[in-house]
Amino acid sequence: MKPLSLAFLFALGAVLTANAAQPDRRPYPVPISKAQPAGSGLQSGLDLRSEVLRAMCKQPPPRPQIPAALLARATAPDVGPFPYSIKAIPGVVDADVKWKLIWVQTGNNTDGMVGLPDGSVLIAQNDNSEVVRLTPEGHATVAYKDTNTGGSLALNKKGELFIAERSLIPSIWQLAPERKLIANSYKGEALECQGSGVMDSAAALHNGGVYFAWTGYYYASPDGKVTKVFDQPVNGATLSPDETRLYMGSGGNLYVGDVGADGMLSNTRMLAQIPGGGNDGATVDSQGRIYITGDAGVRVFEPDGKYLGTIPAPRRLVDVVFGGPGKKTLFAIGPHQVNPGAPDSQVIDEVYILPMLAQGYLERGK
Secondary structure (H helix, E strand, O other), rough: OOOOOOOHHHHHHHHHHOOOOOOOOOOOOOOOOOOOOOOOOHHHHOOOHHHHHOOOOOOOOOOOOOHHHHHHHHOOOOOOOOOOOOOOOOEEOOEEEEEEEEEHHHHHHHOOEEEEOOOOEEEEEEEOOEEEOOOOOOOEEEEEOOOOEEEEEEEEOOOOEEEEEOOOEEEEEEOOOOOOOEEOEEEOEEEHOOOOOOEEEEEEEEOOOEEOOOOEEEEEEEOOOOOEEEEOOOOOOEEEEOOOOEEEEEEEEEEEEOOOOOOOOEEEEEEEEEEOOOOOOOOEEEEOOOEEEOOOOEEEEEEOOOEEEEOOOOOOEEEEEOOOHHHHHEEEEEEEEEEOOOOOOOEEEEEEEEEEOOOOOOOOOO
């Protein structure tokens, strides 16, 4: 499937420009003041102009609703850091090791990490539309700019770096070795026509294809054709080291699908229930073990779905990746909200590291 045509984009641009200044007179589940330009850090579903775009769909989807769980979390009292004690998981982590806080950032500016060969990690910054390189010592530098509200990164075995951009007309772009659009449509229309979602959970095959989450889970082939490969919402996905399996967190369960040569999934099935429920970012180690984050910390599974244990953390975690020397350090993101529901409410992102016995998979970013 080719990207949206220039004619469509010009027509849409004219309509959006004409409507951008119009006040919204219908109640939203969360306060939104006005439409903002693409790349401002405003995700598509929270941009007033998305209603104009959805009205242009062949079959306009229902008006998006903010999930009750998300609203509850947005107004919940700030909690943490939590007390924790790490128990040994043989071959994975020693007992009584401690997480170390190395970096703090404000806003929705820490997500979608990938590990680099030098031990540093790349972090997508939704609000800043930048990508930051962070070392294990906590030194941060800007690696890429102008990502149009980029929120999830994927780095394949060939060193090709991709980002899922979350602004109006969500899209998959390649950032390196060259910057180019991979896909921004599904069945000839913008992803907004499939319903409300957030571009997330990117995973990249060695062939240049990229998986990503929206209303379900999709695959963008190297030539830009987008296919839906899993019907359930996904938050946290990672490929097995040999790329024959794709692991997906959904609704407190861990699913797996067999990856075909064309990137399509077959024999998709539930592999395990996630203890404590919830799921977010995911990664694998060199032995194929699966790590998936959530409120309880990092849950660890064997490739066959056997649950090995949980690595608790001082914060609720939203992403995890291996980095550091020899990829034997676990990086994790723990956001929390200050004064939730108040005018001065602010999200604080914290990045922690933990020494591991396990080694991350060396040939891919995650």
